[in-house]
Amino acid sequence: MTTEPIYLDHQATTPMDERVLQAMLPYLTREYGNPSSPHVFGQAAARAVRTARRRVADLVGARNELEIVFTSGATEADHLAIVGTALAARPHGGHVVTTAIEHKAVLAACRRLVDHHGYTATRVAVDRHGRVRPEDIAAVLTPHTVLVSVMHANNEIGTLQRLAAIAGITAPRGIVLHTDAAQSAGHGLLDVTELGVDLASLSAHKLHGPKGIGALYIRRGLRVTALQTGGGQERGLRAGTPNVPAIVGFGAAAHLITLGAIPPPPRVRALRDRLQGRLLTEIPGATVNGHPHRRLPGNLSLTLPGIEAADLLDRVRGIAASTGSACDTGSGEPSHVLTAIGLTRAQARATLRLSVGRTSTDTDIDQAADLLARAAHTMAPAPARSA
Ligand SMILES: Cc1ncc(COP(=O)(O)O)c(C=O)c1O
CATH class of the missing domain: 3.90.1150.10 (Aspartate Aminotransferase, domain 1)
Structure with missing residues (x-):
């Protein structure tokens, strides 16, 4: 043995929680409607997606469930946040700022802006504990800076960043603040409203949900250019038929964590x-x-x-x-x-x-x-x- x-x-x-699986199962079999369809099958699926959106919004302290856009995971959310925001803000400037210890998804999204869209990107160093000093962020901002991306918790060394202090620097200058919160969201550490971030990337499989599903929190009113267009789903920000069972699973995991049931x-x-x-x-x-x-x-x-x-x-x-x-x-x-x-x-x-x-x-x-x-x-x- x-x-x-x-x-x-x-x-x-x-590991995915058994209760998450149970919540998902009906949406893999009998509740198979497309949430965009007007008939009863579609409406049942649309209701389930709405509930899940509300639950994910509650998990991260978003005021409005429409601030949650479902994606295939945090990698896609990072790209939508960084490339999508920078493209939408192009008339205001072409400079983005990030840190030296970001996940590869964030670094790659910044790289893409530089290589394919003519932006400049600055990586700010961290101290020996992996913390970026808010004043070091402030020091590299220019009148052309449109976005700052600083992860909430690091995936290798776990260090948490001072996002509220960084938001205190970016917000008055009208600079968008994104955080990759894939690692922190499941620990009850992320409150987007309290921290003052404009965008936050999330991933369900880091919090006992299924793989291949995540979300981007987008503060209401923020302009983001869609990277994947087509059928207009997710308020035009992420085209493609939603993965209803996975979204339901993400919502169930978020709910269990909010309730303290794990x-x-x-x-x-x-x-x-x-x-x-x-x-x-x-x-x-x-x-x-x-x-x-x-x-x-x-x-x-x-x-x-x-x-x-x-x-x-x-x-x-x-x-x-x-x-x-x-x-x-x-x-x-x-x-x-x-x-x-x-x-x-x-x-x-x-x-x-x-x-x-x-x-x-x-x-x-x-x-x-x-x-x-x-x-x-x-x-x-x-x-x-x-x-
Ligand atoms: C900080 C961070 N960002 C992004 C990702 C990618 O997440 P996903 O697997 O949902 O694309 C991970 C997962 O490894 C992560 O730890």
Whole structure:
């Protein structure tokens, strides 16, 4: 009998909640209407999409459900937010600002503006904890800046950014503020109204919903140019027949989280802290990346000096986690996030990302700590002998 590995990769994706599946099932079978159809089948589907939109809006603190546009995930939402906003704002300027530690989807969208549309883009550096200083954002703004994109929580090191302070800089200048909130939305950390962001990218599979569905929060009145046009769905911002079952699943997951019906983050944080405490004690020289306090409750990015993280994970088959350096599948390059916070290439290769989630248990944490500490001891370079 083979036992399943301990899943410590909740930042890559989360298991879908059984209740989410149950909510989706009717829309895969008997409730098959197209929400754009005027007949009863279509109207039933349209009602379900409306409910899901309301639930996603509630999850992120949006005032109006029409501020939610469904997309295929956070990648598409990032592109719509960045390229769509910049194109709509073209008469006002052609400069966008982002940070050095954004997800590749954001960096690629900015790159596209530069390569194909003649914009300029500035990447602002972060400190050793992965935080961008609001004053550093202010310093690079020009009269031509139309958009600033700063992620809410980082996917590798978990660091949370000071979005409200950044909004305090962009809003008075009429500059649009986008945040990639794929990692934070499921932790009850995102309130778009409170933070003052204009656009926020979301992804259902990071919060126990299905894959292939996400959304962009677009503050009411903001102008965004659609990138995918056709049938005029999603108020003309994202053409194509909506993926009704996935949207219903996203809404169900959002609702469960809003209701507190999936074990809430304090438990996740306690488990992460326990794992962190044990590994720091038992693996000499191990260090934690990311902000000591202002970071996602489940995130643990650890650098284990002298140890190739990929080899460690290869050896510890009982744990499903990821390396900090191999996030760019197959590129062989060290993570841009880890190098941006000052790690050397060797340190980046020695970095492991463990992400605890709502389905993690005490036993998972204790067994994972045992397995990792044991493997690290067998792999650690021998201490240099004194002469
Ligand atoms: C911060 C961040 N942005 C964007 C994405 C992409 O999300 P999706 O898989 O929904 O396209 C991810 C997921 O890896 C992420 O962590």
